[in-house]
Amino acid sequence: MVLLLEDLVGLHMLKVRESNLMLERCIQLLQVVIAAGGHGHLEQPSSAMSWEEPAVRSFIRTNSCTCNLVSACGYGKDWHKNWMFASTFAALQDIAFQCPHLQGSHPPTKPSQVL
């Protein structure tokens, strides 16, 4: 099977749209939980571009979320990996931990980073 550039662009755009739809639905579910009196937490890699999405920014602003960066090395993993949690549960700030090590101190976690 031969894929043309237009096919690849189309497949990529379909994947982006599906990811956006999934993100928006997650936020809608979080809003339902929050409206019912619960807490909501949105977790993504700290470098995810989706943090800039209007729906995400609105979720954070509307619910006065705290944004907590968590580095894997703070929890016993020798990984160069971070997660961000946007949460309505202020006590979740207690898990925040930013890697204090120099760049390159941790081995890469993705095969594409190993060269």
Ligand SMILES: [Zn+2]
């Ligand atoms: Zn570290």
